[in-house]
Each structure stands twice: as C-alpha cells, then as structure tokens.
Amino acid sequence: MDWQARFGRPPRYAGVSTFAHVPAATSPDGLDVAVFGVPCDSATTYRSGARHAPAAIRAVSGLLREYHPWWRVAPFEALRVGDLGDVPVVPAYVDETLRAVRDWTAGVVEAGAFPMAMGGDHSVTLPLVRAVAARHGTLSLVQFDSHPDTWDTEHGQRHGHGTWVRRAVEEGLIDPAASVQVGIRGSVDAAGDLDEARALGLRLIPMDEAAEIGVAAVVARVRETVRSPVYVTLDIDAADPSCAPGTGTPEVGGFSAREMLALVRGLRGLPIVGFDVVEVCPAFDPGQITALLAANLMYEMLCLLASRG
Ligand code: MN
Ligand code: MN
Numbered sequence: 275m276d277w278q279a280r281f282g283r284p285p286r287y288a289g290v291s292t293f294a295h296v297p298a299a300t301s302p303d304g305l306d307v308a309v310f311g312v313p314c315d316s317a318t319t320y321r322s323g324a325r326h327a328p329a330a331i332r333a334v335s336g337l338l339r340e341y342h343p344w345w346r347v348a349p350f351e352a353l354r355v356g357d358l359g360d361v362p363v364v365p366a367y368v369d370e371t372l373r374a375v376r377d378w379t380a381g382v383v384e385a386g387a388f389p390m391a392m393g394g395d396h397s398v399t400l401p402l403v404r405a406v407a408a409r410h411g412t413l414s415l416v417q418f419d420s421h422p423d424t425w426d427t428e429h430g431q432r433h434g435h436g437t438w439v440r441r442a443v444e445e446g447l448i449d450p451a452a453s454v455q456v457g458i459r460g461s462v463d464a465a466g467d468l469d470e471a472r473a474l475g476l477r478l479i480p481m482d483e484a485a486e487i488g489v490a491a492v493v494a495r496v497r498e499t500v501r502s503p504v505y506v507t508l509d510i511d512a513a514d515p516s517c518a519p520g521t522g523t524p525e526v527g528g529f530s531a532r533e534m535l536a537l538v539r540g541l542r543g544l545p546i547v548g549f550d551v552v553e554v555c556p557a558f559d560p561g562q563i564t565a566l567l568a569a570n571l572m573y574e575m576l577c578l579l580a581s582r583g
Pocket of ligand 2: 423
C-alpha cells in the first residue's frame with residue numbers, strides 16, 4: 275500500500291529529512307541528479323564543523339517548493355532527483371576520506387547521474403573533480419570563493435581545504451586557462467599569494483573588481499572563460515558573512531545572497547557536469563541563514579539543469 279497516497283503528505287517542516295523532500299535513493303541508477311552529503315571537516319584549518327552541513331542543509335531545504343517562477347521550471351518534475359545520503363567518510367583521516375568521496379562520485383557519474391554534493395570542507399572538491407574528470411575529461415572550473423585555495427601545502431600537508439585547486443591543476447583535472455575564480459578577497463599570508471594563484475594560469479576575479487563591474491559583467495567574463503565541460507564549486511564564504519556567517523574561514527565584503535542567486539543564474543546554458551556547495555558550518559550559523567542560502571543555491575542549480583531539458 276502507498277501509505278502517503280492513503281494519508282497524504284505532512285507539512286513541509288515535517289517528515290523524514292531528505293534534500294527538498296526528494297525521495298531517498300539507495301543507488302544512483304535511474305537518477306538524473308544524485309544529491310549527496312560529504313560530512314567531513316578534517317581538512318579545515320580554522321573553524322571546524324562543516325561535517326554537520328549536509329544535515330543542516332537538508333533540515334532547512336523543506337521549504338523549497340515545486341515551481342521556480344524565474345526559471346519557469348518545476349525541477350522535480352523535469353528531473354529524477356534523489357537524495358543518496360552521505361558518503362561514508364573517515365573522520366580525522368583525510369586521505370581515506372578523499373578516496374571514499376572519489377569512489378562514491380565515480381559510481382554516481384558511471385550511473386549517468388549528475389553529482390550534486392553538499393560538503394564538507396573544500397578539500398572534498400578534489401576527489402569530486404577526480405571522478406568527474408575521469409568521466410568527462412579535462413574540466414573548466416568555475417569557483418565561487420573568497421580564497422583561491424591554491425597553496426602548495428597547509429601545515430606541511432598537501433591535502434587541505436586550501437590546496438585542492440593546485441592539486442587539480444597538477445593532475446590535469448582542470449584546464450586553468452578555461453577556469454575562473456570569483457570573489458577572491460581578504461588578507462593572505464604573503465604579498466605573492468595571489469600572484470602564485472595567477473601563475474597557475476587561472477583567471478581571478480577579485481571581489482573588489484567584481485563589486486566595481488557588477489554581477490552581469492562578472493557573469494560575462496565567466497562565460498567567455500570556460501569551455502565545456504564545466505564543474506562548478508561554490509564555497510559559501512564567497513557570500514558576505516552578513517548572509518553566510520556559518521562558515522569556517524569568513525571574509526568580510528562579499529556577495530549578497532541576491533548576487534549569489536544571480537551568479538548561479540548567470541551560468542544558464544553552460545554544459546555543467548558537476549556541482550558542490552561547501553564550507554557551510556552550522557555551529558556558527560545563527561538562524562540557519564547560511565544553510566538556507568546553500569539550499570537555495572542548490573535549488574537554483576537544479577532549476578538550471580532542469581531548464582536545459
Ligand atoms: Mn573559502
Ligand atoms: Mn574554498
């Protein structure tokens with residue numbers, strides 16, 4: 275018997291927690307989009323706690339409704355979306371966790387599903403990109419972030435949340451000339467830090483420049499930089515701490531929530547093959563506003579995918 279058909283659906287704040295009430299999936303087979311959590315923060319270097327982000331994002335995603343008037347799509351009708359649960363990461367063991375994320379994501383892309391991940395700290399994007407590049411070839415990276423994440427090591431270690439971009443370039447997973455980092459700002463360790471990021475060949479759009487030229491011009495620059503296929507990673511610290519305080523390494527002077535929505539909408543039509551939202555840290559998230567922004571940005575991406583039919 276279909277219990278829900280018999281008794282009806284509970285209110286949006288209730289029910290078993292999956293992302294936006296999509297069905298819980300035990301396999302990516304048959305899904306167009308597999309949403310999953312990567313509950314790890316062992317590679318954070320400042321405030322930890324992003325391991326709790328997937329649960330927090332699911333909890334606030336219950337209000338996301340069926341139809342998006344701006345996109346004019348009903349994403350859950352247009353796409354088979356399932357919540358695959360959380361990757362079995364290994365707390366405190368970064369290398370083992372990266373392997374687990376890579377294997378999981380490989381299974382998702384081999385099944386033909388679009389991987390949509392909720393971090394976790396930003397170290398998880400490296401294994402996500404490893405798996406997606408193994409399927410689609412060298413990727414264009416679109417990174418929204420206040421940090422370039424291009425250090426060689428952190429505390430002597432090669433796999434932190436601030437080193438993954440350099441690893442991805444070294445491994446040939448991303449084409450730096452077709453990749454762009456948006457929203458870079460804040461203090462750095464030394465005068466040459468951003469030059470080192472640029473020396474990798476990625477296009478940087480620092481926050482000061484983005485504020486000066488405006489979101490529409492930022493979007494235009496992103497679109498003229500990337501080539502197919504595109505991987506989009508969204509470090510929630512790209513947003514200003516006034517609308518995203520719940521994050522591990524906050525930097526003041528970022529994008530508003532509305533600008534973040536516009537940035538994702540600006541990617542419309544691009545051949546995006548993978549997406550993650552990372553660095554949400556619920557312990558520092560009064561009113562759950564950071565998790566709410568993350569959930570809505572995921573919803574925007576789902577609508578983008580739905581809009582391409
Ligand atoms: Mn960051
Ligand atoms: Mn980052």
